[in-house]
């Protein structure tokens with residue numbers, strides 16, 4: 001009835017031509033001297049890809065540290081010292097405004113980088129607030145609801161159809177909210193491409209691939225996904 005796995009566009013890591021140096025996250029040695037300004041701890045998941053998108057959009061060189069989630073590297077003391085929540089993504093900005101700055105939570109990371117570099121957020125307080133309300137919509141709703149649906153479908157044992165139905169219904173309602181917003185706006189927060197689009201795209205692109213039926217009557221969401229997905233930085237992040 002449902003596809004069981006994320007498609008290759010969703011879960012495979014990569015990105016060619018990016019200005020990053022790759023290293024496996026190795027416990028005990030991850031504090032090696034950084035050669036680039038940003039150390040980026042991530043894995044090949046939608047939340048990780050959001051940060052790749054903004055790093056690529058800004059053209060920032062970064063040290064890529066792949067974290068093995070299956071081996072629970074994200075729960076080790078060395079990782080928890082950076083991110084007490086024990087999850088990717090996490091960044092260390094070695095040239096933060098007050099020196100070395102560690103940021104976790106994908107929405108906060110995108111906000112930090114957008115504000116620092118003066119791009120993809122908006123100019124005025126109302127513009128920034130419009131951007132942030134759609135960032136919050138993704139962080140509090142699209143991510144957790146889509147994520148729980150995916151968990152119910154692929155991981156939960158014994159299978160629980162009521163659980164899946166609950167999260168499918170809410171996920172489809174959220175896609176409907178996006179459809180209304182994108183019917184009258186080029187991008188989620190208005191006419192400009194912002195971090196709201198960057199945080200939302202990896203999740204929605206994944207589900208357009210895995211659950212095309214949810215988007216059959218959602219032309220504005222599909223139009224937006226094509227527009228955002230055509231950006232070179234996004235293509236690198238999703239490759």
Ligand SMILES: N[C@@H](CCC(=O)N[C@@H](CS)C(=O)NCC(=O)O)C(=O)O
Nearest residue numbers: 045047048069087088089105106107
């Ligand atoms: N709200 C967090 C969610 C981060 C998150 O759920 N990360 C997942 C991968 S997408 C993770 O690290 N899972 C491993 C775990 O929970 O141990 C964010 O957006 O940064």
